[in-house]
Amino acid sequence: MSAVGEVADPSMGMVKATAIIRDDDGIITVSSDNSVRVWLKRSNGQYWPSVCHFLTSAGRKLKIDHESRLVFIGQESGTVQMFELSEDLNVLASKRVFNAHNVPVNDLVLCKKKNWIISGGADGTISISEIGSGVKVSDFSCTIVPKNIDIDADSGVLFCGTSEGSIILVRISSDGVCSEVNKLQGHTSEITSILWEPNTNFLFSCSTDKTIMCWDIGGKKGLFLRLQGHQDIPINLSFKDMSLYSIGSNGGIVRWDMTKQRSPPPEWTESDSCEICKGPFFWNFKQMWEEKTMGKRQHHCRKCGKALCAKCASNQTVMPKLGFEFVPVRVCKECHDSVSDADKTPLAKHAALNRQCLNIEVDHSMRRVATINRNKSISLFNLEL
Template sequence: MEFILSEDYNKMTPVKNYPAHQSRVTMVLFVLELEWVLSTGQDKQFAWHCSESGQRLGCYRTSAVASGLQFDVETRHVFIGDHSGQVTILKLEQENCTLLTSFRGHTGGVTALCWDPVQRVLFSGSSDHSVIMWDIGGRKGTAIELQGHNDKVRALSYAQHTRQLISCGGDGGIVVWNMDVERQEHHCRKCGKAVCGKCSSKRSSIPLMGFEFEVRVCDSCHEAITDEERAPTATFHDSKHNIVHVHFDATRGWLLTAGTDKVIKDLQACTSEPNRRPSGYALYAVMVAIGLTCPRGHLFCFIKAGNGQRYKTNDDSKVAR
């Protein structure tokens, strides 16, 4: 559904309904430049609509239920990650689409996608606890695995001005990756030779290869790894709740998270406790408005809860309306 927000952000008026899917919608993305609404559903359908006319422009059936959706405006490429672990790239036209490629790198389902249009790099998070950086623009098939979570990756966000990737796990862990570091592909996990537990019991972290935690390496590599090579390239934080959505405000340096505990937190761990919070219902969708469109430039957060109700909080009063 499409809504019009009142000037004081206290009222949402429905104006348009998009009959896009036969079952629950899993992802929605609005492309302002093209006036398109992209969506995926549990019916394994990807669809795109014109936001002006509400007309359905086209659809594509995915191999599994989609759980990640990103779009590149310049090339009109859409990236779809699904529960089978596959990432599909489509080229969208006004009324049709072309399958460009699909690839796999995770042992679990894809849970989040994030696209950097400047470096032309796609990040995918998975239930296998890993993040993979795919070099789409280089067209060399380069994929760098990042290991820094102890639970499934639930959300991804990218800060272009600092070239930092923010990944959030189901256990509340937040990892901030420095993507200015040149990382290498791998597999001892250092020299590339296959190593089993009988061949080596040595383990070491190798951050330059994406392994912030210790992994198995062969004996010779373990002796050769220097302290500089073991220096972390990521920082670790605990959000104290299971994250389902993350939004990074680059202008303020704030990180907003929403969790299954019905709590919204910002970077300073300031918890929003609205008077009319959706008690007993999990939060599963968050939309953030910032900048000049908001009164006094404040940040407003619109939350949809499991009971179908919508709530509003802001960074000043912390009150839901």
């Protein structure tokens, strides 16, 4: 990963979102000081703002349609404002304001097939508006507040990642009527990014629990794969040429080759005592009293799923085919001995950007990564993994 440049302006507030401009070496940013800025790269390698426009409230989310040059900004006030970026990149003209919510916008998704802009509000509402006319198509309240959203335009299903780790599926009819149709449970804590990949019919999600899930939505099989390769929290997902890219909060980036054969990890068994040494777990008061022994903490073998004590699960190994790529996980001795050196061959690649990131933007057309850093700067890299 080679560095392209860095944008740093002490007068700018904390950057909340950024978008890469494809027809020039530049970016757009929105920040906590209510500004939206277009940054272009000078011949000396430094970036300067060709546009600095101030909104009525701070921007939180940013989406750009590169073909039409329309820019959508979700704001703290709950509105979504649409701008058009001129071809010379020196004018950002306001075109329309969508009164989407009365609370801050959590996420935006552009549905070009329907010509809709869809936003999720901090109160759990989903707002759908027609881009050309500005008319609101629908309002819908989810049972849990969505933090991240994406859409399958062909089926009209909206995927909503929540703070509790579940993913709510909302079906949108042709006339905009919304209804919850399913909920996917797999993560144990807040969803940080969600991505629908229409060519494979896979839904990808990542969470503060450091796991990435691949859901086989097209095959209607529910949970498909669990990928674990991050020591930091994955906060961005993108997909290109059968490779899934995940980038974490400390700048760790993993490219998962999705052509490789993987298997879902086993279901964990439930037991009151270790399934190997038969020692009681700490809630098994009856056995603890009868054997006059202290209870043990429960662990699980990641290969067979048995409930084990720490001693019986003291062996560790990587198992890429089960999604455990770089960090060794607990297994029982029998499973540890059954894992060959060939079974440990990585199915993913890892690199480090060495940045404390608040947010990340990836553009595969430009082979470019933009990281929003905790020191208010934006770093740009070539995507070379």
